[in-house]
Amino acid sequence: MKDQLYKYLLLLGDNSMILGHRLSELCGHGPNLETDIALTNISLDLFGQVRSYFKYAATLKEGETEDSIAFLRFERDYYNTILVEQPNKDFAHVIVRQFLFDAYHKPLLEQLMNSKDETISAIAHKSIKESKYHLRFSSEWVKRLGDGTEISHQKTQNAFNTLMPYIEELFIETPLELAMKNEGIGADLNLVKASFDKTMSDVLPSANIETSDIKLRKTNGKSGFHSEYLGFILTELQYMQRAYPDMSW
Amino acid sequence: MTNKKEWPVWEVFIRSKNGLEHRHVGSLHATDAEMAIENARDVYTRRMEGVSIWVVQSKDIVASNPEKMGELFEPAADKVYRHPTFYNLPVELKHI
Amino acid sequence: MTQEIKLEEIFQSRIDNGEKIEPKDWMPEKYRKTHIRQISQHAHSEIVGMLPEGNWITRAPSLKRKCCLLAKVQDEAGHGLYLYSAAETLGITRDEMTEQLLSGKAKYSSIFNYPTLSWADIGAIGWLVDGAAIINQVMLTRTSFGPYARAMVRICKEESFHQRQGYEIMLGLAQGTQAQKDMAQDALNRFWWPSLMMFGPRDEDSPNTAQSMKWKIKRKTNDELRQQFIDITAPQADYLGLTIPDPALKWNEERGHYDYGEIDWEEFWQVVKGNGPCNKERIDARQKAWDDGEWVRDAAMAYANKKAANRNESKTGS
Numbered sequence: 236m237k238d239q240l241y242k243y244l245l246l247l248g249d250n251s252m253i254l255g256h257r258l259s260e261l262c263g264h265g266p267n268l269e270t271d272i273a274l275t276n277i278s279l280d281l282f283g284q285v286r287s288y289f290k291y292a293a294t295l296k297e298g299e300t301e302d303s304i305a306f307l308r309f310e311r312d313y314y315n316t317i318l319v320e321q322p323n324k325d326f327a328h329v330i331v332r333q334f335l336f337d338a339y340h341k342p343l344l345e346q347l348m349n350s351k352d353e354t355i356s357a358i359a360h361k362s363i364k365e366s367k368y369h370l371r372f373s374s375e376w377v378k379r380l381g382d383g384t385e386i387s388h389q390k391t392q393n394a395f396n397t398l399m400p401y402i403e404e405l406f407i408e409t410p411l412e413l414a415m416k417n418e419g420i421g422a423d424l425n426l427v428k429a430s431f432d433k434t435m436s437d438v439l440p441s442a443n444i445e446t447s448d449i450k451l452r453k454t455n456g457k458s459g460f461h462s463e464y465l466g467f468i469l470t471e472l473q474y475m476q477r478a479y480p481d482m483s484w
Numbered sequence: 485m486t487n488k489k490e491w492p493v494w495e496v497f498i499r500s501k502n503g504l505e506h507r508h509v510g511s512l513h514a515t516d517a518e519m520a521i522e523n524a525r526d527v528y529t530r531r532m533e534g535v536s537i538w539v540v541q542s543k544d545i546v547a548s549n550p551e552k553m554g555e556l557f558e559p560a561a562d563k564v565y566r567h568p569t570f571y572n573l574p575v576e577l578k579h580i
Numbered sequence: 581m582t583q584e585i586k587l588e589e590i591f592q593s594r595i596d597n598g599e600k601i602e603p604k605d606w607m608p609e610k611y612r613k614t615h616i617r618q619i620s621q622h623a624h625s626e627i628v629g630m631l632p633e634g635n636w637i638t639r640a641p642s643l644k645r646k647c648c649l650l651a652k653v654q655d656e657a658g659h660g661l662y663l664y665s666a667a668e669t670l671g672i673t674r675d676e677m678t679e680q681l682l683s684g685k686a687k688y689s690s691i692f693n694y695p696t697l698s699w700a701d702i703g704a705i706g707w708l709v710d711g712a713a714i715i716n717q718v719m720l721t722r723t724s725f726g727p728y729a730r731a732m733v734r735i736c737k738e739e740s741f742h743q744r745q746g747y748e749i750m751l752g753l754a755q756g757t758q759a760q761k762d763m764a765q766d767a768l769n770r771f772w773w774p775s776l777m778m779f780g781p782r783d784e785d786s787p788n789t790a791q792s793m794k795w796k797i798k799r800k801t802n803d804e805l806r807q808q809f810i811d812i813t814a815p816q817a818d819y820l821g822l823t824i825p826d827p828a829l830k831w832n833e834e835r836g837h838y839d840y841g842e843i844d845w846e847e848f849w850q851v852v853k854g855n856g857p858c859n860k861e862r863i864d865a866r867q868k869a870w871d872d873g874e875w876v877r878d879a880a881m882a883y884a885n886k887k888a889a890n891r892n893e894s895k896t897g898s
Contacts, residue, residue: 263630266873269523275654383879475641484641515884
């Protein structure tokens with residue numbers, strides 16, 4: 236049970252960490268200052284969540300710290316979804332990736348607020364405010380880009396075509412998630428899916444985005460099977476901890 | 485030379501806590517009012533500086549002309565009777 | 581002509597009396613131009629300054645350090661924004677200033693043309709580069725142009741954590757393993773002299789200083805500020821157990837200041853002229869962000885215009 240809770244915290248934290256990492260790559264490279272600052276705020280929110288999850292996880296396993304959990308696992312032991320690993324191909328990809336994640340993340344946190352685990356519930360109560368803001372921000376931008384100019388529309392549709400296939404695994408319950416749900420600790424992904432679908436039908440028409448033809452893909456990042464991108468993310472993320480082991484910073 | 489494509493400039497006013505007035509804190513660029521509020525939140529309240537935000541497009545602000553400062557504001561200078569210190573009352577008097 | 585001279589006299593006496601100048605006030609054309617140049621340079625420095633530090637965000641060694649660095653680099657975007665806003669009150673747009681940066685017409689602080697080669701460089705930048713910047717900026721909170729002074733007040737308030745975060749990184753390294761100490765010393769070796777150059781050329785080679793002092797854009801000369809920085813920083817290096825790479829650096833009891841060695845001005849001018857180690861990379865990165873962002877900025881504007889037009893239509897329709 237303790238083991239499963241530990242892994243579940245990693246799953247929650249890893250999504251925030253890898254997405255936070257992708258956003259942090261953009262700091263200083265945004266389309267203008269206001270947008271640069273906004274995206275970095277989201278990244279900071281996500282890293283704040285990561286630290287809460289990992290600090291809690293560290294109390295469950297002898298010898299671990301938030302940093303050992305963040306930096307010293309092998310690739311297969313990260314449980315984030317494939318969606319958040321996807322690169323910052325252009326601003327449309329950044330926004331669409333964010334939007335798809337937020338549309339999943341917000342209802343997930345809404346359920347975790349009622350988790351029987353008090354710490355998870357507390358983290359969710361704090362994070363939900365951030366997530367609501369993120370979803371509003373990314374929804375507005377999806378509309379702006381989708382219904383802005385011809386170029387922006389095309390790029391946004393392309394980004395959906397590329398990224399939408401990865402949403403499938405968000406809602407497929409792994410044995411770990413099933414166990415956590417049954418314990419009253421984890422979220423019910425069917426309910427998350429219902430909310431996700433509603434967000435899509437609220438936002439996509441006003442953005443002129445068509446997704447009905449997009450084929451979903453079978454991926455399973457949540458069980459540690461990742462895209463080729465994650466290895467490179469970890470190469471950067473872990474560089475200092477690997478090159479200078481056992482030092483404090 | 486001005487680029488028509490540039491996002492308009494907005495002035496930002498923030499109430500730091502209830503009970504205080506909104507104060508001008510600076511400006512930023514945004515395409516519309518909603519975005520101006522969001523940008524103001526991200527740019528000007530990163531350190532819990534506010535509980536309420538006003539934004540207004542800079543071009544919509546009407547300002548007095550500094551060259552008319554004399555005629556606008558100096559006439560008030562000799563109206564000393566508007567200030568409480570103008571009135572001489574005995575010092576032993578309290579609460580007035 | 582005589583009218584102009586009289587206005588200038590009144591203007592100067594306002595500054596001498598410690599009055600602030602506001603954007604719509606009459607001001608000599610040269611005052612306006614000097615301010616546009618200086619404030620935009622200052623803004624560009626904040627924005628270009630994001631790049632060397634941003635270089636280490638994805639490789640920061642701990643979650644805590646990562647968050648601190650992200651927040652710091654983000655603050656620099658904010659500071660650039662405040663400063664561009666101050667310059668915009670003088671009748672130039674942010675886009676115009678950006679174009680001047682990209683074309684090389686506008687300069688930025690030469691320090692950001694040095695590469696960040698190790699994590700310790702992030703500590704050294706916070707400690708030395710922000711330390712040097714703060715000395716300049718505190719002086720500028722009392723400058724004569726209102727919007728610039730107000731931006732500086734806000735920036736100084738936010739900046740106080742930057743230098744502390746840098747020094748804390750250095751402290752961690754100085755108390756760490758030999759590898760960490762070496763990393764810290766190496767960063768100090770590379771950033772010490774460029775930090776001293778941040779205060780600009782020697783007073784005798786700085787022809788604009790007199791006018792700037794008269795307008796209170798500057799309140800101390802380059803050499804005075806440099807000396808102030810060295811006097812503050814030398815004991816901080818001692819505390820870390822690091823050696824400042826200047827054999828001539830020595831406390832002078834008589835002067836009440838540290839003596840220091842000759843700065844390599846040839847290097848300074850080379851970097852200013854664009855021949856520093858990273859000048860091209862920095863501008864290329866800004867150019868790329870600007871170009872990649874163009875369709876985004878255009879789309880957002882087009883969307884807002886469309887929405888506004890729809891609103892007007894439905895108003896007239898009803």
